[in-house]
Amino acid sequence: MSEQKKPNEGRRQLLKNIGLTMAAGAVAAGTTTVANAAGDKPENKKETKTTGYRETQHIRDYYETL
Template identity: 65%
Template sequence: MSEQNKPNQSRRQLLKNIGLSVAASTVISGTATAVQAKVEQPENNKNDNTTGYRETQHVRDYYETL
């Protein structure tokens, strides 16, 4: 009967380990997010030859037909 009154130590240890694992993973994921959030500043290059949208005369002519 004395064995029935003793608490199960392995079960308590398992619950402690689960709690510590969750806390540790939360801290690690928060640190990893802060490291990944670093933003690099683009270089200011005045001679940038981009081929983006340009409103030229034939584009304006098309817009007038709409």
């Protein structure tokens, strides 16, 4: 009876490390996403206003084939 089995500490440590690794990966992924979102700056592009539909010569030629 003096001989008792001790729990396997290596297995417990492995499970703890897996959990910590997953948590660290989630935090790293979250901060990367936030950093990318914060780094995006909208560019000042001039919006070109279109006049809409234009009937050009190649459009007229197509309509004649119908």
